[in-house]
Amino acid sequence: MKLKIAWALMASLISFGSQAAGVVWEQQPDSFMGIRIGGPASDIPECTDTGSGLCKTDRLPGREGDIGHTWNLRNLPDLGFPYRGDMSVTFSGDIREIGIISRFENAQELEDIANERYGRVPGTFRDENTGDNLRRIWEGDFTRIEYLRSAYMDSVILLVRLVPVSLADYENAKLEAKKEQEREAAEAQRKAREIPRKARLL
Known part of the structure; x- marks a missing residue:
């Protein structure tokens, strides 16, 4: 029961944000636990009695916004301690959140x-x-990660969430961010070349 309450608490705390201008987050993920964030949920097969690989099961109604439904995940990587995994999927079938x-x-x-x-x-x-709670947040152009630990709830949660609405938005945002970084680098190089020129004029 406490685990269900913890999930609800975490969902209620989620809000969108973006990283500071000009900051490059090299470790910003595009996948989590071997699952592509923003990819189609159909890439993850439903669990069977004979399968041993990553799979989804126990489909449930979505809990917020444009989340159509959630799946429990099975056969996730070994982290050295017991845990449970869930995947939230939009009405269009894209993976929005993995926790x-x-x-x-x-x-x-x-x-x-x-x-x-x-x-x-x-x-x-x-x-x-x-x-008694610690909430740790990583915010990027494409993903938002939230870590929440609560002694009262006897739980710790890690969520990786896609910020854009769709995979197309995700790919476009990545492309625009790359272009912006290239523009900033070109502008910095232009200014660096202008400094010696101005010095000569003086």
Whole structure:
């Protein structure tokens, strides 16, 4: 029961944001637990009695916004501690969010994994402490990651969420971000060339 409450709490805390201008988050993920964020949910097969690979099962109604339904995930990678995985899917069939949840006793291990995997780049990362809870947030152009640990709920949660509405938006956003970085680099090079020229004129 506490795990269900924890999921509901985490869902209620989700809000969108974007990373600071000019900040490059090299460790921003486009996949999580071997699943492509924003990809079609049909890429993940439904579980069978004989299958042993990653699969989805127990389809449930969506809990918010444009989430059509959620699936429980089976045969996820071994993290060294027990956990459960879920995948939220839009009405159009794209994977919007992937989350894992475990007991509070495993909070430090999951925190260490997240910190190593996603880093702590200024402008993309922040902590929000509320009482006994720790909420850690990574925000990028394409993904938002939230880590929440709660002793009261006896749980720790890690969510990786696609910010754009669709996979097409995701790919376009990535392309635009790359173009913007190239424009900024070209502008910086232009200004660097102008400095010696101005010095000569003086």
